[in-house]
Amino acid sequence: MKFATIEHGGQLRFGLVEGDAIHLAPEGDRLRAHLDGDLAALATRLRGEPALSLAGVTYTPVVPDAQQVLCIGLNYKDHRAETKGEVGTTYPDNPIVFMRFATSLAAHGESLPIPKVSEVVDYEAELAVIIGKGGRYIAKADAMSHVAGYAPFNDISMRDWQMKGEQWGPGKNFPKSGPFGPVMVTPDEVGDLGETGIRLILDGEVLQESWIKHLIFDIPTLISYCSNFVELRPGDVIVTGTPGGVGFVRKPPILLAPGKTCVVEVDGIGRLENTFHAE
Incomplete structure (x- = not known):
């Protein structure tokens, strides 16, 4: 599984990357909040979200809010x-x-x-x-x-x-x-x-x-x-x-x-x- 964080619509959004697309989590959600959980279940849930083409997206650091x-x-x-x-x-x-x-x-x-x-x-x-x-x-x-x-x-x-x-x-x-x-x-x-x-x-x-x-x-x-x-x-x-x-x-x-x-x-x-x- 691959996850990324991008800028979209003026917001930081993370999502599941599959092929040339990313399935974005809802606004306000953060990847860091899920890292100690079941990432396979998270991926399954995100596959149900609309896919956005990765072409031309603006990436951020994968975990932009890392504490340490x-x-x-x-x-x-x-x-x-x-x-x-x-x-x-x-x-x-x-x-x-x-x-x-x-x-x-x-x-x-x-x-x-x-x-x-x-x-x-x-x-x-x-x-x-x-x-x-x-x-x-x-x-x-x-x-x-x-x-x-x-x-x-x-x-x-x-x-x-x-x-x-x-x-x-x-x-x-x-x-x-x-x-x-x-x-x-x-x-x-x-x-x-x-x-x-x-x-x-x-x-x-x-x-x-x-x-x-x-x-x-x-x-x-x-x-x-x-x-x-x-x-x-x-x-x-x-x-x-x-x-x-x-x-x-x-x-x-x-x-x-x-x-x-x-x-x-x-x-x-x-x-x-x-x-x-x-x-």
């Missing part, structure tokens, strides 16, 4: 190596976690601003995990039962602001720097994520490519770890990290700029595309 967006840093070995120079070394005992505000989220198809105060705007292809059933102290063995779905995410990073201090938050929370979508795909449609490919394509050139099996900390570990220090809630998002190939460490650097087109692909889950303009 937890991002994982340096979670692929090749990315850790390219940024820290650590090859064949041991890895940390715990994930690196930083926070994004929901106000930083953006949508598939949006033109995103290149901030006038940053000179190092970078891309990061990532898989986002959307929480369904919330909880605290979730065991790794139970963690996948708390997943409502998955979506592509681009963790756009203002590297100069990320490195201004010891905390990454400023470089990760500029407005419209976290495009997320276009759809949430439920786990039953995805199956085993291990062989799932993830890649980033900038102006037609593949700059990042890996597989979810190469995460240092896998999805059950991330859910369990995060639930130890926050209460996870339906609609919360865990952004699982980016593989090697980011732009600022390349020689010469390859960065985002006005006029460029950036695509994040996650096999079986979706294709997230954005263009850029000067702020």
Whole structure:
């Protein structure tokens, strides 16, 4: 099953995506309110609603009102190596976690601003995990039962602001720097994520490519770890990290700029595309 949130008639509306159409829920309803429930029953109910063509719709972030967006840093070995120079070394005992505000989220198809105060705007292809059933102290063995779905995410990073201090938050929370979508795909449609490919394509050139099996900390570990220090809630998002190939460490650097087109692909889950303009 696939769900999306769009702007329609001046309202945020979510719905079930099937083929080239979306069956919209009634006005005022929100996807987050259903994520800890029976999504198959929700899909059956939405199939009874009129279908709207997806052609020309305006997407919003899949979960535009996420309460907590937890991002994982340096979670692929090749990315850790390219940024820290650590090859064949041991890895940390715990994930690196930083926070994004929901106000930083953006949508598939949006033109995103290149901030006038940053000179190092970078891309990061990532898989986002959307929480369904919330909880605290979730065991790794139970963690996948708390997943409502998955979506592509681009963790756009203002590297100069990320490195201004010891905390990454400023470089990760500029407005419209976290495009997320276009759809949430439920786990039953995805199956085993291990062989799932993830890649980033900038102006037609593949700059990042890996597989979810190469995460240092896998999805059950991330859910369990995060639930130890926050209460996870339906609609919360865990952004699982980016593989090697980011732009600022390349020689010469390859960065985002006005006029460029950036695509994040996650096999079986979706294709997230954005263009850029000067702020």
